[in-house]
Amino acid sequence: MTTLLEFKQVSKQYGTDTRALSDVNFAVREGEFVSIIGPSGAGKSTLLRCINRMIDASSGEIIFDGANVMGMKKSDLKKFRTRIGMIFQHYNLVNRLTVIENVLHGRLGYKSTLEGVLGLYSKEEKKQAYHILQILGLEEQIYKRCDQLSGGQKQRVGIARALVQNPKMLLCDEPIASLDPNASKVIMEHLRSISSTMGITVVINLHQVDVALKYSDRIIGVNKGSIVYDGPPAQIKCEQLSRIYGSELDEHAEEIGGSYAV
Incomplete structure:
Protein backbone atom coordinates (compact mmCIF):
# COMPACT_ATOMS: atom_id res chain seq x y z
CA MET A 1 0.00 0.00 0.00
CA ILE A 84 -8.98 16.08 3.07
CA GLY A 85 -12.47 15.98 4.62
CA MET A 86 -12.84 17.21 8.21
CA ILE A 87 -15.44 15.98 10.70
CA PHE A 88 -15.84 17.98 13.92
CA GLN A 89 -17.05 17.14 17.42
CA HIS A 90 -19.74 19.85 17.28
CA TYR A 91 -20.69 19.23 13.62
CA ASN A 92 -20.04 22.82 12.32
CA LEU A 93 -23.32 22.86 10.38
CA VAL A 94 -25.45 25.89 9.45
CA ASN A 95 -28.58 25.10 11.47
CA ARG A 96 -31.00 27.28 9.49
CA LEU A 97 -30.08 25.51 6.22
CA THR A 98 -31.39 22.15 5.05
CA VAL A 99 -29.44 18.91 5.18
CA ILE A 100 -28.75 18.91 1.42
CA GLU A 101 -27.62 22.58 1.51
CA ASN A 102 -25.16 21.79 4.31
CA VAL A 103 -23.81 18.77 2.42
CA LEU A 104 -23.30 20.80 -0.77
CA HIS A 105 -21.10 23.20 1.23
CA GLY A 106 -18.51 20.43 0.92
CA ARG A 107 -18.16 21.47 -2.75
CA LEU A 108 -17.22 25.09 -1.92
CA GLY A 109 -13.50 24.31 -2.22
CA TYR A 110 -14.12 23.69 -5.93
CA LYS A 111 -16.06 26.93 -6.50
CA SER A 112 -15.23 30.55 -7.23
CA THR A 113 -16.30 32.99 -4.51
CA LEU A 114 -19.27 34.13 -6.64
CA GLU A 115 -20.48 30.56 -7.32
CA GLY A 116 -20.22 29.86 -3.58
CA VAL A 117 -22.18 32.96 -2.57
CA LEU A 118 -24.92 32.22 -5.14
CA GLY A 119 -25.02 28.51 -4.24
CA LEU A 120 -24.47 27.40 -7.83
CA TYR A 121 -24.18 23.59 -7.83
CA SER A 122 -24.42 21.30 -10.84
CA LYS A 123 -27.01 18.57 -11.29
CA GLU A 124 -24.17 16.04 -10.87
CA GLU A 125 -23.12 17.56 -7.53
CA LYS A 126 -26.70 17.43 -6.26
CA LYS A 127 -27.06 13.81 -7.38
CA GLN A 128 -23.82 12.88 -5.62
CA ALA A 129 -24.94 14.61 -2.40
CA TYR A 130 -28.28 12.78 -2.54
CA HIS A 131 -26.56 9.42 -3.12
CA ILE A 132 -24.20 9.93 -0.15
CA LEU A 133 -27.13 10.87 2.11
CA GLN A 134 -28.88 7.65 1.04
CA ILE A 135 -25.81 5.60 1.96
CA LEU A 136 -25.79 7.28 5.39
CA GLY A 137 -29.52 6.58 5.94
CA LEU A 138 -30.60 10.22 5.76
CA GLU A 139 -32.78 10.25 2.62
CA GLU A 140 -35.88 11.15 4.67
CA GLN A 141 -34.13 14.14 6.26
CA ILE A 142 -32.78 15.70 3.05
CA TYR A 143 -35.00 18.82 3.10
CA LYS A 144 -35.19 19.22 6.89
CA ARG A 145 -33.42 22.12 8.57
CA CYS A 146 -30.37 20.94 10.48
CA ASP A 147 -31.67 22.33 13.78
CA GLN A 148 -34.44 19.70 13.62
CA LEU A 149 -31.98 16.78 13.66
CA SER A 150 -30.61 14.66 16.50
CA GLY A 151 -26.90 14.79 17.31
CA GLY A 152 -26.23 11.50 15.53
CA GLN A 153 -28.05 12.70 12.40
CA LYS A 154 -26.11 15.97 12.46
CA GLN A 155 -22.84 14.07 12.58
CA ARG A 156 -23.91 11.96 9.58
CA VAL A 157 -24.60 15.22 7.71
CA GLY A 158 -21.06 16.27 8.66
CA ILE A 159 -19.71 13.02 7.23
CA ALA A 160 -21.74 13.50 4.02
CA ARG A 161 -20.39 17.05 3.65
CA ALA A 162 -16.83 15.68 3.93
CA LEU A 163 -17.49 12.84 1.46
CA VAL A 164 -18.97 15.09 -1.23
CA GLN A 165 -15.49 16.65 -1.52
CA ASN A 166 -14.24 13.31 -2.93
Whole structure:
Protein backbone atom coordinates (compact mmCIF):
# COMPACT_ATOMS: atom_id res chain seq x y z
CA MET A 1 0.00 0.00 0.00
CA THR A 2 1.14 3.51 -0.86
CA THR A 3 2.08 5.97 1.89
CA LEU A 4 -0.43 8.84 1.83
CA LEU A 5 0.70 10.92 4.82
CA GLU A 6 4.04 11.32 6.53
CA PHE A 7 5.12 13.34 9.56
CA LYS A 8 8.87 13.95 9.87
CA GLN A 9 10.15 15.51 13.10
CA VAL A 10 7.03 17.68 13.43
CA SER A 11 6.84 20.02 16.44
CA LYS A 12 4.35 22.70 17.46
CA GLN A 13 5.21 25.42 19.94
CA TYR A 14 2.65 27.85 21.41
CA GLY A 15 4.40 30.91 22.85
CA THR A 16 7.64 30.31 24.72
CA ASP A 17 6.71 27.58 27.17
CA THR A 18 3.95 25.38 25.65
CA ARG A 19 5.15 22.59 23.38
CA ALA A 20 2.06 20.84 22.00
CA LEU A 21 3.97 18.42 19.72
CA SER A 22 7.57 17.21 20.03
CA ASP A 23 9.44 15.65 17.08
CA VAL A 24 6.48 13.56 15.91
CA ASN A 25 7.23 10.90 13.27
CA PHE A 26 4.76 8.50 11.65
CA ALA A 27 3.36 7.49 8.25
CA VAL A 28 -0.16 6.49 7.22
CA ARG A 29 -0.91 4.26 4.24
CA GLU A 30 -3.80 4.66 1.80
CA GLY A 31 -7.01 3.07 3.12
CA GLU A 32 -5.79 2.71 6.73
CA PHE A 33 -8.07 3.39 9.70
CA VAL A 34 -5.88 5.01 12.36
CA SER A 35 -7.06 6.10 15.82
CA ILE A 36 -5.12 8.63 17.90
CA ILE A 37 -5.67 8.19 21.64
CA GLY A 38 -4.26 9.89 24.72
CA PRO A 39 -5.24 11.99 27.74
CA SER A 40 -6.81 15.45 27.43
CA GLY A 41 -4.20 18.03 26.45
CA ALA A 42 -1.83 15.40 25.01
CA GLY A 43 -1.74 17.11 21.58
CA LYS A 44 -4.23 14.91 19.67
CA SER A 45 -6.25 17.80 18.20
CA THR A 46 -3.13 19.80 17.38
CA LEU A 47 -1.66 16.81 15.56
CA LEU A 48 -4.82 16.28 13.52
CA ARG A 49 -5.20 19.96 12.62
CA CYS A 50 -1.58 20.26 11.49
CA ILE A 51 -2.38 17.77 8.70
CA ASN A 52 -4.72 20.17 6.85
CA ARG A 53 -2.97 23.34 8.10
CA MET A 54 -5.86 24.47 10.31
CA ILE A 55 -2.91 24.82 12.68
CA ASP A 56 0.58 25.54 11.33
CA ALA A 57 3.31 23.31 12.76
CA SER A 58 6.41 25.13 14.01
CA SER A 59 9.00 22.80 12.46
CA GLY A 60 9.47 19.54 10.62
CA GLU A 61 7.86 18.23 7.44
CA ILE A 62 4.34 17.05 6.65
CA ILE A 63 4.01 15.23 3.33
CA PHE A 64 0.53 14.45 1.96
CA ASP A 65 0.20 12.50 -1.28
CA GLY A 66 3.72 13.52 -2.27
CA ALA A 67 3.26 17.26 -1.59
CA ASN A 68 4.95 19.27 1.18
CA VAL A 69 1.99 20.66 3.15
CA MET A 70 4.01 23.13 5.20
CA GLY A 71 5.52 24.72 2.09
CA MET A 72 2.16 25.45 0.44
CA LYS A 73 1.15 29.02 -0.33
CA LYS A 74 -2.27 30.27 0.78
CA SER A 75 -3.49 30.05 -2.82
CA ASP A 76 -2.70 26.31 -2.97
CA LEU A 77 -4.29 25.49 0.40
CA LYS A 78 -7.90 25.74 -0.82
CA LYS A 79 -7.32 23.12 -3.51
CA PHE A 80 -5.26 20.94 -1.14
CA ARG A 81 -8.03 20.96 1.49
CA THR A 82 -10.59 19.57 -0.97
CA ARG A 83 -8.67 16.26 -0.71
CA ILE A 84 -8.98 16.08 3.07
CA GLY A 85 -12.47 15.98 4.62
CA MET A 86 -12.84 17.21 8.21
CA ILE A 87 -15.44 15.98 10.70
CA PHE A 88 -15.84 17.98 13.92
CA GLN A 89 -17.05 17.14 17.42
CA HIS A 90 -19.74 19.85 17.28
CA TYR A 91 -20.69 19.23 13.62
CA ASN A 92 -20.04 22.82 12.32
CA LEU A 93 -23.32 22.86 10.38
CA VAL A 94 -25.45 25.89 9.45
CA ASN A 95 -28.58 25.10 11.47
CA ARG A 96 -31.00 27.28 9.49
CA LEU A 97 -30.08 25.51 6.22
CA THR A 98 -31.39 22.15 5.05
CA VAL A 99 -29.44 18.91 5.18
CA ILE A 100 -28.75 18.91 1.42
CA GLU A 101 -27.62 22.58 1.51
CA ASN A 102 -25.16 21.79 4.31
CA VAL A 103 -23.81 18.77 2.42
CA LEU A 104 -23.30 20.80 -0.77
CA HIS A 105 -21.10 23.20 1.23
CA GLY A 106 -18.51 20.43 0.92
CA ARG A 107 -18.16 21.47 -2.75
CA LEU A 108 -17.22 25.09 -1.92
CA GLY A 109 -13.50 24.31 -2.22
CA TYR A 110 -14.12 23.69 -5.93
CA LYS A 111 -16.06 26.93 -6.50
CA SER A 112 -15.23 30.55 -7.23
CA THR A 113 -16.30 32.99 -4.51
CA LEU A 114 -19.27 34.13 -6.64
CA GLU A 115 -20.48 30.56 -7.32
CA GLY A 116 -20.22 29.86 -3.58
CA VAL A 117 -22.18 32.96 -2.57
CA LEU A 118 -24.92 32.22 -5.14
CA GLY A 119 -25.02 28.51 -4.24
CA LEU A 120 -24.47 27.40 -7.83
CA TYR A 121 -24.18 23.59 -7.83
CA SER A 122 -24.42 21.30 -10.84
CA LYS A 123 -27.01 18.57 -11.29
CA GLU A 124 -24.17 16.04 -10.87
CA GLU A 125 -23.12 17.56 -7.53
CA LYS A 126 -26.70 17.43 -6.26
CA LYS A 127 -27.06 13.81 -7.38
CA GLN A 128 -23.82 12.88 -5.62
CA ALA A 129 -24.94 14.61 -2.40
CA TYR A 130 -28.28 12.78 -2.54
CA HIS A 131 -26.56 9.42 -3.12
CA ILE A 132 -24.20 9.93 -0.15
CA LEU A 133 -27.13 10.87 2.11
CA GLN A 134 -28.88 7.65 1.04
CA ILE A 135 -25.81 5.60 1.96
CA LEU A 136 -25.79 7.28 5.39
CA GLY A 137 -29.52 6.58 5.94
CA LEU A 138 -30.60 10.22 5.76
CA GLU A 139 -32.78 10.25 2.62
CA GLU A 140 -35.88 11.15 4.67
CA GLN A 141 -34.13 14.14 6.26
CA ILE A 142 -32.78 15.70 3.05
CA TYR A 143 -35.00 18.82 3.10
CA LYS A 144 -35.19 19.22 6.89
CA ARG A 145 -33.42 22.12 8.57
CA CYS A 146 -30.37 20.94 10.48
CA ASP A 147 -31.67 22.33 13.78
CA GLN A 148 -34.44 19.70 13.62
CA LEU A 149 -31.98 16.78 13.66
CA SER A 150 -30.61 14.66 16.50
CA GLY A 151 -26.90 14.79 17.31
CA GLY A 152 -26.23 11.50 15.53
CA GLN A 153 -28.05 12.70 12.40
CA LYS A 154 -26.11 15.97 12.46
CA GLN A 155 -22.84 14.07 12.58
CA ARG A 156 -23.91 11.96 9.58
CA VAL A 157 -24.60 15.22 7.71
CA GLY A 158 -21.06 16.27 8.66
CA ILE A 159 -19.71 13.02 7.23
CA ALA A 160 -21.74 13.50 4.02
CA ARG A 161 -20.39 17.05 3.65
CA ALA A 162 -16.83 15.68 3.93
CA LEU A 163 -17.49 12.84 1.46
CA VAL A 164 -18.97 15.09 -1.23
CA GLN A 165 -15.49 16.65 -1.52
CA ASN A 166 -14.24 13.31 -2.93
CA PRO A 167 -11.43 13.27 -0.34
CA LYS A 168 -8.51 10.86 -0.09
CA MET A 169 -8.53 11.21 3.71
CA LEU A 170 -11.03 11.97 6.47
CA LEU A 171 -9.84 13.70 9.63
CA CYS A 172 -12.27 13.13 12.51
CA ASP A 173 -11.75 15.22 15.65
CA GLU A 174 -13.58 13.48 18.54
CA PRO A 175 -16.61 12.80 16.28
CA ILE A 176 -18.56 10.81 18.91
CA ALA A 177 -17.67 12.80 22.04
CA SER A 178 -21.10 14.51 22.14
CA LEU A 179 -23.16 11.42 21.21
CA ASP A 180 -24.91 8.66 23.15
CA PRO A 181 -23.64 5.04 22.78
CA ASN A 182 -26.18 4.07 20.08
CA ALA A 183 -25.50 7.11 17.91
CA SER A 184 -21.74 6.62 18.49
CA LYS A 185 -21.94 3.04 17.22
CA VAL A 186 -23.78 4.16 14.05
CA ILE A 187 -21.14 6.83 13.33
CA MET A 188 -18.21 4.44 13.90
CA GLU A 189 -19.80 1.75 11.70
CA HIS A 190 -20.23 4.29 8.90
CA LEU A 191 -16.64 5.53 9.21
CA ARG A 192 -15.30 1.97 9.22
CA SER A 193 -17.41 1.14 6.16
CA ILE A 194 -16.24 4.29 4.33
CA SER A 195 -12.64 3.23 4.95
CA SER A 196 -13.10 -0.39 3.85
CA THR A 197 -15.54 0.04 0.91
CA MET A 198 -14.45 3.41 -0.51
CA GLY A 199 -10.75 3.03 0.31
CA ILE A 200 -10.68 6.43 2.04
CA THR A 201 -8.03 6.79 4.74
CA VAL A 202 -9.46 7.69 8.17
CA VAL A 203 -7.46 9.38 10.93
CA ILE A 204 -9.58 9.82 14.04
CA ASN A 205 -9.06 11.27 17.52
CA LEU A 206 -10.89 9.26 20.14
CA HIS A 207 -11.37 9.62 23.87
CA GLN A 208 -12.93 6.15 24.15
CA VAL A 209 -10.22 3.47 24.22
CA ASP A 210 -12.66 0.57 23.75
CA VAL A 211 -14.01 2.15 20.55
CA ALA A 212 -10.48 2.72 19.21
CA LEU A 213 -9.56 -0.91 19.89
CA LYS A 214 -12.69 -2.22 18.17
CA TYR A 215 -12.59 -0.24 14.91
CA SER A 216 -8.96 0.62 14.13
CA ASP A 217 -6.32 -1.02 11.98
CA ARG A 218 -3.76 0.84 14.03
CA ILE A 219 -3.47 2.94 17.18
CA ILE A 220 -1.21 5.91 17.79
CA GLY A 221 -0.89 6.74 21.49
CA VAL A 222 0.09 10.32 22.34
CA ASN A 223 1.27 11.69 25.68
CA LYS A 224 2.59 15.21 26.29
CA GLY A 225 3.01 15.85 22.58
CA SER A 226 5.04 12.71 21.84
CA ILE A 227 4.07 9.38 20.29
CA VAL A 228 4.47 6.69 22.95
CA TYR A 229 2.72 3.85 21.09
CA ASP A 230 2.27 3.11 17.38
CA GLY A 231 1.00 -0.33 16.48
CA PRO A 232 -1.94 -2.73 16.20
CA PRO A 233 -4.85 -2.66 18.70
CA ALA A 234 -4.17 -6.28 19.65
CA GLN A 235 -0.83 -5.34 21.22
CA ILE A 236 -2.31 -2.75 23.59
CA LYS A 237 -2.02 -4.13 27.09
CA CYS A 238 -1.91 -2.55 30.53
CA GLU A 239 1.75 -1.54 30.10
CA GLN A 240 1.05 0.34 26.86
CA LEU A 241 -2.03 2.04 28.33
CA SER A 242 0.02 3.09 31.31
CA ARG A 243 2.56 4.72 29.00
CA ILE A 244 -0.19 6.53 27.06
CA TYR A 245 -2.42 7.64 29.96
CA GLY A 246 -0.09 7.79 32.94
CA SER A 247 -2.02 8.85 36.04
CA GLU A 248 -5.35 8.89 34.14
CA LEU A 249 -5.13 5.15 33.45
CA ASP A 250 -7.79 4.03 35.97
CA GLU A 251 -10.50 6.02 34.20
CA HIS A 252 -9.74 4.29 30.88
CA ALA A 253 -9.03 0.83 32.29
CA GLU A 254 -12.69 0.55 33.30
CA GLU A 255 -13.79 1.38 29.75
CA ILE A 256 -12.11 -1.63 28.22
CA GLY A 257 -12.82 -4.28 30.80
CA GLY A 258 -11.33 -5.84 33.87
CA SER A 259 -8.39 -7.45 32.13
CA TYR A 260 -6.75 -4.02 31.88
CA ALA A 261 -7.63 -2.82 35.35
CA VAL A 262 -4.68 -2.02 37.59
